[in-house]
Amino acid sequence: MGEAREKPAEFVEALAKGIAILEAFDAETPEMTLSEVSRKVGLSPAAARRSLMTLETLGYIGRREKRFHLKPKLMALGSAFYFSARIDEILQEDVQGIVEKFGDASSVGTLDGHEVIYVAHRSVQRARRAAAVAGARYPAYATSMGRVLLAALPDAEIDAYLASYDPKPLTSKTCTNPQALRAEIMTARRNGYATTVDQLDYGITALAVPIRAADGSTVAALNTSGYTGMVTPDQLIAERLPELQQAASHIAHQLTRYPTLRAVLGG
Template sequence: MVDTDKKPAEFVEALAKGIAILEAFDAANPEMTLSEVARRVGLTPAAARRSLMTLETLGYIGRRDKRFHLRPKLIALGSGFYFTARIDEVLEGDLRALVDRFGDASSVSTLDGEHVIYVAHVSIQRARRAAAVPGARYPAYATSMGRILLAGQTDEKIDAYLKSYEPKKLTSKTCTNAKALRAEIMVARRDGYATTVDQLDYGITALAVPIRDADGTTVAALNTSGYTGMVTPDQLVKERLPALQEAASHIAHQLTRYPTLRSVLGG
């Protein structure tokens, strides 16, 4: 839920509760009972029930026996963002060009609180790994894009992030030490790129660069990734960094023509 201190006078609590319920469903929780929803969102069963009944009536949530699940109508909300922000015109062309040239996968994401949220993704990979579909959210500390996005923040915001968020081991190689993470973020700021190996999931080696607006503010990140064991961070930097930086520059230039996308990327 939203921090109470940051709520404007016009804040609609009931709407916030409904959105929190929608966000509570994920790959680990595709179906939940009323009590499970209430516990996961931090609501009373009565409050959760009212929101669930409203969302079910609107067609965003379905029910099988006593277990609730999301319904396809939610896709329409995401497609509205996709088309108004012109994702296909501004981002996907550069991603496809990178994948056509290097194979593997390429994505654009932006910072969403303590996570990165994927805005666009193109891939030729078929292996079962952490999903990188648009809308997927992952801890910023465990991704190359998250680290380069954090590198674009002020020192104060980086310190606040590391102080407030408790990293978890997602693999045996995931870095969870605040001091070490800060050092990695500072290296990314210095170098202008970030690399990770098996931080989010086994088998993912990635390289990310910032996408900056005309003022030099980092508004998004662009990455390229491959299979650990088939590609190393040094190889990604040597073989793909110039092309990745060129694509990021092209996307940044495109943002001046699409103010809606610039606005949503910049928060």
């Protein structure tokens, strides 16, 4: 489930600190001072300064007066993953097909700890809502893909997740009760799909199905979503579930031909 692993003898602390600093910048903190970076990452000011200076020299971080920010060069790292894993060639075709048929939006995501990472996305939506772009991360408990992915875990790992996650009411409808969430996860396991309404943000009704490798393990999830009020979960199930399952099956077949993508999705 993406838990912290035991550090091998070859583990490079300095590199880990640098990556933690890059991950600390987000929509809420696009710029930070040295002291703010130090507090957010949990490093001493001296350690944070060394990492920031290194990243600045390499061109991944810039500075405006005393405030640091990310630079476009960082996007090259994401592009390297995108093209080496052949995301555009393998995943985007099916995601785009879902959007062309039904409109709205579609994504592929995988589980990383308590969050879902979106690895492919297409959308025709324009309203203000959570930005489901490739690379975005959202809490698994509040997304249809997250619930499908959690449903594929052994019971002990689901219990561990529910014991350790920190749910926040992202909307007034967000399910934050562990018992209720476990029931939703078990329903997703029985049905082979999950639906959510206004869990992550107002206006999002979504349906997700698992993407399974040849050995039957769930390595990712595929979803389709629309505007709450314009579509209901029952409508998504009736109108889109067969197409979504077919697309997930096609992606699963592709994984047998592209082992690198299988590895990056399923670990």
